[in-house]
Amino acid sequence: MLNLEERLIDYAVFILDTVEALPNDRGANHLASQLVRSGTGPALLYGEAQGAESRKDFIHKMKVALKELRESFNCLKIIHRKKYISHQEQKLLKALQESDELISIFVKSIGTAMKNLKAEA
Numbered sequence: 149m150l151n152l153e154e155r156l157i158d159y160a161v162f163i164l165d166t167v168e169a170l171p172n173d174r175g176a177n178h179l180a181s182q183l184v185r186s187g188t189g190p191a192l193l194y195g196e197a198q199g200a201e202s203r204k205d206f207i208h209k210m211k212v213a214l215k216e217l218r219e220s221f222n223c224l225k226i227i228h229r230k231k232y233i234s235h236q237e238q239k240l241l242k243a244l245q246e247s248d249e250l251i252s253i254f255v256k257s258i259g260t261a262m263k264n265l266k267a268e269a
Contacts, residue, residue: 152253153198156191159250162243163187163220169233176232179223186219190250203265207258214254221247 167184170176193213200206224247227233228240 153191153194155246155250156194159243159246160188160191162239162246166224166227166233166236166240166243169236170227171232175230176227179227179232183220183223183227186216186223189213189216190220190254203261203268207261207265210254210258210261214251214258217247217251217254221251 163183164187167180167187170180190213193209193216197206197209197213200209221244224240224244228237228244233240
């Protein structure tokens with residue numbers, strides 16, 4: 149099983165592959181530009197969180213990454229429902245599942261960090 153950092157990197161690569169497969173129209177281009185940022189951001193933010201200067205800083209960076217994951221999840225749902233890349237439906241469904249799992253991991257991690265922060269006070 150891959151560690152979280154590797155999962156986030158694989159997720160970012162999948163997002164970039166998905167963006168490259170989208171058609172060249174106004175709606176798809178809009179989603180593509182949003183998805184490039186939100187889909188690659190969590191891997192980068194997680195790296196920043198690993199070097200956080202405090203538990204509060206860690207929590208902040210993880211919350212920002214969580215927001216990006218949720219945005220990506222919604223973008224992927226729109227792409228799926230619009231059938232922009234129906235030839236890759238199984239890969240897209242797998243990405244939606246991975247998004248959901250990553251969101252759950254981040255929610256749990258943030259909750260644990262917040263609990264530990266309160267215990268320190």
